[in-house]
Amino acid sequence: MSRPGACRLFLSATFGIPSGAELSRQLSELATPVTVMRGETVETDPAAASLAFLTGGATKLSALAARGRHQIVAFHFGGDIFSIPAEGLHRHVITGLRDSALFLFPARAFYDRAAASPRIMRTLLERSQTALFRCRDKAVNLGRKTARERVAGFLLGMAERLDCPDDEPGCIKLPMSRRDVGESLGLTIETVSRQITELKEAGIIDTRGRSCIVLHNLDQLAAQAGNVEPRDAMSGLAPAAQRVVMVH
Amino acid sequence: MSRPGACRLFLSATFGIPSGAELSRQLSELATPVTVMRGETVETDPAAASLAFLTGGATKLSALAARGRHQIVAFHFGGDIFSIPAEGLHRHVITGLRDSALFLFPARAFYDRAAASPRIMRTLLERSQTALFRCRDKAVNLGRKTARERVAGFLLGMAERLDCPDDEPGCIKLPMSRRDVGESLGLTIETVSRQITELKEAGIIDTRGRSCIVLHNLDQLAAQAGNVEPRDAMSGLAPAAQRVVMVH
């Protein structure tokens, strides 16, 4: 199939617009198809935000700070739509965890044309909000959690997004290296490794080879993640909300 | 002026829809007006995401983790639109830094009705992206920056969003306490205080009373913030992008 054809198919599957529609043609005109091989890094136009549609594979989006420091800001898998910030405080680059294929769009132009379709705008808005909520959880993890909590939370999050391929229940195959996990969690590779070892010694997880992790007990793992406790347990605890405003 | 009238005026000013329009009426029907006094905390419906329009004042949005830990996820000032996540991994609450007024909407219903207006959807999408980009910068700060860098970056960011009221150039009046700064930066109040003292001793900033800070030298402050270095300096440095894909 031709590249533009593939793009229109993806647009159709994601937004539900017929791939023969004029809008589909207009949008696919803006697409730059890119393949990113495993380990290969790609940078988009630094002057303007880009929109990326990942059709297949897995990628990481990282931000670069001074002194060569990297912070992975998000992982993406096939079907994901995500935006890449224009040059702000940090440069952002995309790197393939596996061989991946994506379409890149200039965000502004895409929005200009997509504005005609409430359905597309709605989808984009919802995906953007999901990314924002994920990023806020990440901020809590990075700002307030211990190494143990971060690693446990990471494994739980990946278990949700990745499906365990074989018959073994609770087994996930991490597509990223320990280094990537560390760069996502604001930890060093050594600290990640030590935490995994300790979780293994506690019988909560197990490892199969280098990249497979078996989650024996999701409840115990969640208890290690340090997320907020159930509502009623909070009542007398923190100086939380003095008032609950029910919207709707 | 009546409350619904105020809401429609705000909708008009923000989205450019005439305040007499039917859509304006429909949207303002969904609004719950709330005033949050300084220090008062409000929680929205935990079952669904909310949309907040801050008409005046200043608020913080914080996430709660286990063991009473708080992470401030964003500060908001008059005119800001922001969304409050539904119950996910962490509870989110709004607290007034000053006496503040806002309108709360059930996000889903708001989007359903706003979908009719490309202009509103476009604005919402853009604000959401801005929030996301800010949050990503925050993630880099929390995950990869030293205390010094975080504090310097915070002051720069606030200098951009706050206007210095009096004639003194570079003077900003922080509406939040040291505790809030710490909870935003993932640091303790003591560490924040020490960093401010050191920046003061270096002659880069000065303090006027408890809440006013004079930024003498923005360049020096930016140098302390550890953001990404200028493009050309990077060329031989990090294993950054091997390929630059120019979109558009």
Next chain:
DNA sequence: CGCTTACATTGATCTTTATCAAGGCAGGCC
């Protein structure tokens, strides 16, 4: 105007995680 109180600063010590340095092991390749 002085008292009061909450907030901010400063100092001493401790904990966590980073850093530095060796090994060990899995998986790819000849």
Next chain:
DNA sequence: GGCCTGCCTTGATAAAGATCAATGTAAGCG
């Protein structure tokens, strides 16, 4: 199948920031 390379694990030490404790000070109020 054995070698080889790169990734992972483990150990020892160091540094950054947290914690604990005390003092200082700005701003609000009687």
